[in-house]
Amino acid sequence: MRTEAWLFTGTAVFFGVTGSLYAVFAQEPAGIAALLVSFLMSGLIAVFLWRQYRRDGRRPEDRGGAEVRSVGGRSAFFPARSYFPVVAAAGCALTGLGVVEGLWLTLIGVGVLLPGVFGFVFQNLGHPE
Template sequence: MKAEAWLFTGTALFFGATTAVYWWFSREPAGTAALCVSFVMASLVAAYLWRQYRRGGARPEDRGGAEIREAGGRRGFFPARSHFPALAAAGTALIGLGVVQGLWLCLIGFGVLLPGVLGFAFQNLGHED
């Protein structure tokens, strides 16, 4: 994860510097906000990857002299198919439509989104990795 963490750290630094320069020269709020969001998103991914690297240690991909066979075997847990992501997406779409159409559709969207997100997050709670 070290190479990926450095990649997203560099991306976050790029967006941070670009945001500062853009704000200084333009004072335009919409573009500055978009660049700030890009900085925050890249920073979140970088922080996650650094955490995973510290937690799991170096992988064979992180070492220059690693052999291909070192990367064999079990790599991680991948859950089976699930309908929860589609349910969460439908709830999100209903919330988006509710912003345009009315509060009643937003409330229905939250009612659909909540079980989708909770089911997606906790469907493999009992799995031991």
């Protein structure tokens, strides 16, 4: 996790420096906005990865002598069968197609996507950790 955190931190710094220089020299709003959004997105991922690393420590795959069965720290519970990935994928496809075809299909896609995402988030509430 630490390697990924450093990777995204470096990416965020790159986009931050590049965006600052671009804003000073180019004065072009579309490029400045694109570099700013890239900086913010990579910075968000970097912050998340640093937080996970500090909370859980090194993962088994980060250690050279780890066994396959080693599970360090917390582990997530994934149910054996769930229809929520299919529902969410169908909702994403309909929403994306609706952007091209029309508002009516976008609304249907969002109506299918929301229960899929809701199910992903709340399907493990009854599982004891």
